[in-house]
Amino acid sequence: MSRNVGMADRxxxxxxxxxxxxxxxxxxxxxxxxxxxxxxxxxPLLTGLFATCPAYSLIGYSSCEKRR
Incomplete structure (x- = not known):
């Protein structure tokens, strides 16, 4: 799984x-x-530690910063 949880969210x-x-x-x-x-x-503890949220993956959302 790719990361989809940003630092503040984590x-x-x-x-x-x-x-x-x-x-x-x-x-x-x-x-x-x-x-x-x-x-x-x-x-929430495990999703924060692994920086991956299955619910975010289902809806296609990411709170990570966009790469330049």
């Missing part, structure tokens, strides 16, 4: 992903109640 995804994961793990393991919803944070 930073936002990483911060949001880490915040959601921290929400899920705030009381430790095992995860109880609605805390499991915070595990959704792995999606």
């Amino acid at each position: 930073m936002v995804r990483i911060v949001v992903g880490l915040a959601l994961i921290a929400f899920a793990l705030r009381n430790g393991l095992p995860i109880k109640g609605w805390d499991w919803a915070g595990l959704i944070g792995f999606v």
Whole structure:
């Protein structure tokens, strides 16, 4: 897959992903109640780390800077 996530977008995804994961793990393991919803944070975290978003690929969007 080619990169389609720009630098600012990557930073936002990483911060949001880490915040959601921290929400899920705030009381430790095992995860109880609605805390499991915070595990959704792995999606933006991984898309930010790998700079590739499958949803962007489907719609043909890229937040990367254009090369000259």
